[in-house]
Every structure is written in structure tokens, then in C-alpha cells.
Amino acid sequence: MQDNHDNHPLDLSYLIEMVGHNPEFIIEVFDTFIEQTPFYLAELEDALSVKDWDKVGDCAHKIKPTFSYIGRNDVKEFMQAVEHHARERTAVEQIPNDIEHLKNLLTGIYAQLEDAKKNLKPKL
Numbered sequence: 001m002q003d004n005h006d007n008h009p010l011d012l013s014y015l016i017e018m019v020g021h022n023p024e025f026i027i028e029v030f031d032t033f034i035e036q037t038p039f040y041l042a043e044l045e046d047a048l049s050v051k052d053w054d055k056v057g058d059c060a061h062k063i064k065p066t067f068s069y070i071g072r073n074d075v076k077e078f079m080q081a082v083e084h085h086a087r088e089r090t091a092v093e094q095i096p097n098d099i100e101h102l103k104n105l106l107t108g109i110y111a112q113l114e115d116a117k118k119n120l121k122p123k124l
Contacts, residue, residue, distance in 0.1 A: 010112050011071035023120040030113040033070055037063070037106060048099060056095060057086035070113065075105055
């Protein structure tokens, strides 16, 4: 199930469509994503550690839309697949690897967001 999502650029068209060309608010959205994602991930890993597949599915469902806001629909779709596997109890043996992959993706996404923030700050 792992595709190479690592180098996908951010597509901010959805976010800009929602909030307009408001650099200050866009930066707020990025900061919220960076602050909240570790909590979602911890909850997901806790559920995974006890093989609570319903909760894994719920956590994947909860984190999934946040990737739309930052323009990473590729990762949203990846989380959709994790959610589906957890809820349907299919390929659950792959889910721990998928969560590790997600953690690696997040490292790159955080860097992308920091770069995007630097580019937006002069527009404030």
C-alpha cells in the first residue's frame, strides 16, 4: 500500500478557497496542524498498541481531513486506506508499517509547512 508520497508538494488551493488569500490565517492553520497532529498520532499509536481496530479506524478518520487543509490529499487518501483496513479488519498486519510511514511523511510535511510559512511571512 505504500506509495512514495514523500515529495508531493503542498497544494494550498483548497485552503485558499476556504479562507481566501489570508497569509496570517493560513499560517495559523499550519501551526494548528503542527501542534495537533502529534496528539492524533499518539492516540492512533495507543489504539494500535492494543490492536483496537475500531479505535484505529476512528483515529485515522479523525486525522484524515487535516491533510486536505494543508494540501496533501495524497496522505488523506493514504489515511483513508488505513481507516478502511482497520474498520474492515483487512490487511491489519500492514497497519503498523503504515503508521511508521505516516510518521516519516509527517516529518517531511512539517518541513514543507515551515518553508511555506517562511514564504508567507513577507506577505503579512
